[in-house]
Amino acid sequence: xxxxxxxxxxxxxxxxxxxxxxxxxxxxxxxxxxxxxxxxxxxxxxxxxxxxxxxxxxxxxxxxxxxxxxxxxxxxxxxxxxxxxxxxxxxxxxxxxxxxxxxxxxxxxxxxxxxxxxxxxxxxxxxxxxxxxxxxxxxxxxxxxxxxxxxxxxxxxxxxxxxxxxxxxxxxxxxxxxxxxxxxxxxxxxxxxxxxxxxxxxxxxxxxxxxxxxxxxxxxxxxxxxxxxxxxxxxxxxxxxxxxxxxxxxxxxxxxxxxxxxxxxxxxxxxxxxxxxxxxxxxxxxxxxxxxxxxxxxxxxxxxxxxxxxxxxxxxxxxxxxxxxxxxxxxxxxxxxxxxxxxxxxxxxxxxxxxxxxxxxxxxxxxxxxxxxxxx
Amino acid sequence: xxxxxxxxxxxxxxxxxxxxxxxxxxxxxxxxxxxxxxxxxxxxxxxxxxxxxxxxxxxxxxxxxxxxxxxxxxxxxxxxxxxxxxxxxxxxxxxxxxxxxxxxxxxxxxxxxxxxxxxxxxxxxxxxxxxxxxxxxxxxxxxxxxxxxxxxxxxxxxxxxxxxxxxxxxxxxxxxxxxxxxxxxxxxxxxxxxxxxxxxxxxxxxxxxxxxxxxxxxxxxxxxxxxxxxxxxxxxxxxxxxxxxxxxxxxx
Numbered sequence: 001x002x003x004x005x006x007x008x009x010x011x012x013x014x015x016x017x018x019x020x021x022x023x024x025x026x027x028x029x030x031x032x033x034x035x036x037x038x039x040x041x042x043x044x045x046x047x048x049x050x051x052x053x054x055x056x057x058x059x060x061x062x063x064x065x066x067x068x069x070x071x072x073x074x075x076x077x078x079x080x081x082x083x084x085x086x087x088x089x090x091x092x093x094x095x096x097x098x099x100x101x102x103x104x105x106x107x108x109x110x111x112x113x114x115x116x117x118x119x120x121x122x123x124x125x126x127x128x129x130x131x132x133x134x135x136x137x138x139x140x141x142x143x144x145x146x147x148x149x150x151x152x153x154x155x156x157x158x159x160x161x162x163x164x165x166x167x168x169x170x171x172x173x174x175x176x177x178x179x180x181x182x183x184x185x186x187x188x189x190x191x192x193x194x195x196x197x198x199x200x201x202x203x204x205x206x207x208x209x210x211x212x213x214x215x216x217x218x219x220x221x222x223x224x225x226x227x228x229x230x231x232x233x234x235x236x237x238x239x240x241x242x243x244x245x246x247x248x249x250x251x252x253x254x255x256x257x258x259x260x261x262x263x264x265x266x267x268x269x270x271x272x273x274x275x276x277x278x279x280x281x282x283x284x285x286x287x288x289x290x291x292x293x294x295x296x297x298x299x300x301x302x303x304x305x306x307x308x309x310x311x312x313x314x315x316x317x318x319x320x321x322x323x324x325x326x327x328x329x330x331x332x333x334x335x336x337x338x339x340x341x342x343x344x345x346x347x348x349x350x351x352x353x354x355x356x357x358x359x360x361x362x363x364x365x366x367x368x369x370x371x372x373x374x375x376x
Numbered sequence: 377x378x379x380x381x382x383x384x385x386x387x388x389x390x391x392x393x394x395x396x397x398x399x400x401x402x403x404x405x406x407x408x409x410x411x412x413x414x415x416x417x418x419x420x421x422x423x424x425x426x427x428x429x430x431x432x433x434x435x436x437x438x439x440x441x442x443x444x445x446x447x448x449x450x451x452x453x454x455x456x457x458x459x460x461x462x463x464x465x466x467x468x469x470x471x472x473x474x475x476x477x478x479x480x481x482x483x484x485x486x487x488x489x490x491x492x493x494x495x496x497x498x499x500x501x502x503x504x505x506x507x508x509x510x511x512x513x514x515x516x517x518x519x520x521x522x523x524x525x526x527x528x529x530x531x532x533x534x535x536x537x538x539x540x541x542x543x544x545x546x547x548x549x550x551x552x553x554x555x556x557x558x559x560x561x562x563x564x565x566x567x568x569x570x571x572x573x574x575x576x577x578x579x580x581x582x583x584x585x586x587x588x589x590x591x592x593x594x595x596x597x598x599x600x601x602x603x604x605x606x607x608x609x610x611x612x613x614x615x616x617x618x619x620x621x622x623x624x625x626x627x628x
Contacts, residue, residue: 167428167506
């Protein structure tokens with residue numbers, strides 16, 4: 001069973017916030033655990049999405065409104081503040097498409113990345129290493145398999161696309177046959193949005209996988225149901241996983257409006273850097289953001305609880321069986337069976353079920369092999 | 377000449393006739409508020425789903441649709457201010473969920489029967505309005521035929537193209553053709569030649585029917601967007617015939 005795990009990509013235009021951390025940990029756990037059971041791939045290409053207005057528009061803003069930013073030294077927080085400035089301007093005066101074209105062209109031609117976003121990605125590589133996240137190639141150039149026009153042609157052949165550009169209208173994704181409303185995926189001049197980018201990337205990959213797992217923010221559910229229907233119509237078997245964002249003091253804030261450093265991954269590193277050994281810290285972060293917060297957004301982020309969870313992770317790792325080679329070997333034999341119990345009958349492992357199971361008090365848990373293979 | 381006074385007289389006459397169809401109580405102002413009255417909320421809606429803008433196929437399909445309406449639906453249309461809503465969509469994707477009265481021969485357009493707008497809400501929620509962009513290049517002339525036994529009868533349709541969007545073009549042409557058929561102004565088998573011209577020339581032609589609507593680019597002014605010339609119709613015939621008896625509002 002070959003599984004493709006395809007989450008929403010975080011654009012390199014800001015610091016990684018708490019919701020991003022939650023999403024990255026969920027997907028990382030899903031991928032690494034599923035990989036122990038079956039052939040799994042993790043789809044994550046910044047190149048694909050750097051043509052969107054969100055990213056290309058920010059780059060244009062940087063060069064026009066903030067030409068003196070030193071990309072070699074700026075911090076994520078600096079970039080986040082600039083991004084807030086861009087979003088404020090874009091709400092008042094959207095960037096003309098003509099101004100975006102040089103950036104889009106450079107991405108399409110060579111996978112070009114603006115120096116400021118390259119700096120952000122370099123910083124993220126450090127964060128990934130600190131958290132022990134698998135790097136799916138965040139600094140690599142990975143163009144989507146289809147050009148936009150190829151994707152439109154293919155979708156139109158299946159009756160899934162309504163291209164009104166000849167009549168001065170946009171390009172719509174059309175799953176009206178399944179009761180879903182038309183959804184714009186490109187402007188009348190052919191500038192695609194993130195959904196079109198996702199399709200350019202996903203469509204050519206679908207025949208290679210028996211299962212596709214789409215992981216997305218809950219607020220994108222409508223779009224992802226549509227994406228699910230489109231991929232299903234094209235022959236894929238799709239499962240969606242929707243994650244709520246992480247509230248702070250009961251409020252979910254978008255990075256478009258700015259994020260305090262203490263609520264970014266860099267801020268968490270400031271707080272927890274010396275709090276526990278790396279293995280405990282990585283396990284604790286996953287226990288908190290996956291099992292503690294769950295898929296929903298009912299619980300606000302609590303630094304004290306995160307710290308307690310890291311402490312608990314340290315105790316778990318130091319608990320019975322630690323350093324016991326025979327116990328670890330026995331447990332390793334159980335790992336596959338243990339993981340399989342947490343798939344919910346699907347091809348991929350459910351990060352919530354698996355991570356919650358690590359906390360079970362009265363069941364044997366292959367903690368050390370899993371901590372090594374999945375949680376650190 | 378298509379003077380403002382002439383257009384206004386014609387427009388008010390049409391509203392009166394439509395209101396007569398609505399029964400007592402559907403009063404309209406004689407002098408004040410006529411402009412707003414032209415844009416009042418319609419009572420009946422026809423929704424047209426279009427995959428693309430193809431003026432020749434559209435004109436033919438509009439004639440086919442109007443001809444296919446049975447007597448009771450013709451009455452529904454004529455006795456109300458009928459609004460036509462044009463939506464972008466693929467009819468083929470919708471036929472399993474929605475009931476259409478007519479689908480064009482090339483399957484690129486589909487029409488609902490005239491009905492209260494609320495009956496078409498679900499369809500409208502799925503789709504978007506047809507783009508109101510500039511008109512694309514149009515052929516100078518095109519032909520269509522009213523379904524039925526071929527006759528030697530001919531008619532000419534003049535369509536204004538200056539300062540008219542693609543969406544407005546659809547509304548104006550559709551109203552004029554549909555009403556020309558429904559009122560019997562053009563009979564089954566008639567060969568229709570349509571001309572695309574910047575503006576209608578009232579001095580050169582005696583229009584048997586006019587599509588009159590407010591000019592969005594000139595406040596409080598009316599404009600003739602389409603006109604039907606029927607050879608043999610005497611000058612001033614626009615004041616007579618079934619058209620003058622029962623005609624819907626000029627709203628789109």
